[in-house]
Amino acid sequence: MFTKKESFFWQAVFWVAVYILLTTLPLFLLFFDSTLAARGFWRDFSAALGFAGLAMMMLQFVLTGRLQTVKAPFGSDLVYHFHREISQVAFWLVLAHPLILFISTPSTLGLLNLAQAPWRARFAVTSLVVLIIQVCSSRWRRKLRLEYDAWRFWHGVMAVAVIFFGMLHMIKVGHFVNQPWKQVLWIGYGAGWVSLLVYIRLIKPWLTLRRPYEVVSVTPERGQAWSLRLRPRDHEGLRFSPGQFAWLTLWETPFLAKDHPFSFSAGPDPSGELRFTIKELGDFTGTIKQVQPGQKAYLDGPHGSFSIDRYPQAPGYVFIAGGIGVTPMMSMLQTLADRKDQRPLLTLLANREESGITFKQELEGLEPRLNLQLKHVLEKPPENWSGESGFINQDILERYLPDNRQDLDYFICGPPPMMDAVEKALLKLGVHFGKIHTERFNLV
Ligand SMILES: Cc1cc2nc3c(=O)[nH]c(=O)nc-3n(C[C@H](O)[C@H](O)[C@H](O)COP(=O)(O)OP(=O)(O)OC[C@H]3O[C@@H](n4cnc5c(N)ncnc54)[C@H](O)[C@@H]3O)c2cc1C
16 A cells, blocks of 8 residues: 555656646647648648647646646645746747748748738637737736736636637648547547536536535734634535645635635634634735625635645654744644644744734644744844744754754745745755645745
């Protein structure tokens, strides 16, 4: 039997193999066909790039579709990172397709005259223009000051348009889809993609709608945060591992996809009650304090693999959090206390000021129940502060990490610069990167 770690490793290998197969299979099947008329290497090569790019773009929906089976072995951070990076590869592949064609066969430049061009060219240009807008608006979303929810909506619409027009272009060109079996293959790809879209946009929200939650209470926390307690309304609720997160919908219907991700900030409760702790940062998080008990809420989850339950064999854990990044740590620490786990734990919490330390008292209350060393690092410490000050760095880590630091599992969550600095420092201290687990609150 596999251990949990080995099982996730083999699942990861499986999904990577499926990904490679699905992006390259059409190429092999379509190009190794002796019945095709020769059109020259560069022309066929450019078409190959176009096919690969299109297949990759279809698979982007699998990556962002919150399919926990696919994401589990990698974790959301890695999957979203891959989504962003691979979209650049797909973009350049698709762009290279016409560029190579224009250079190798200059007469094809005439296809850019859309007034007279055949429909296959019009579809191709439409797909490419939308793709360019999509890539630019994603890359420079913040610089262009695009509001997140609006950007997310149009990002999805444009992704569908790029693939739709790309497929129309491919069918109209017809060269590599000239036989029934090839048409079946691409129709299969298209049908798989449409079914996924239907599942993500219609079936999943419908399932979410059927399992509503109700707000039990909203309480203020230190650090401009609010704790929201929810209980399932007429269903058994969800089972999650401490450290995971869920997508929360308030005020809206789940069909509008206006949900926001939040980590569970308490351990699993037998009553099914859940807690999220949300820092006031923007449009949505600023509304939490107005929520009234009894309000309906919807959840899509659990998601993520940032959890001690993935590494049950560890001889001890280190939790390093900055600001509101403490929420998943709180969930894991509370669970360890409920389980009467006595393995050594170190928690380092970075905050600007003492008054802003979310869960300060709750964490201190857990100390006697756990074998826990809790250390605060303050950017602006008060007078007579005896704890650490400044930012968490290699010196601070070295001071508190035990001798068996290589054997421990590390969980890091906080502002990106803090996470990057801590990751680097841990690697320098000889911790293996496989032992460092991160949850980034900025997916996009
Ligand atoms: C896995 C995960 C767990 C999280 N857990 C917590 C938590 O426990 N407590 C907490 O306070 N915050 C948490 N966050 C962050 C929280 O989701 C964002 O702060 C919140 O969605 C911002 O929404 P807003 O409308 O208030 O802010 P806005 O002002 O609209 O946006 C600020 C920034 O937040 C991000 N953002 C906005 N909306 C979304 C969205 N729907 N999905 C993803 N990112 C978005 C964007 O990068 C945006 O630029 C978590 C994020 C992730 C990815």
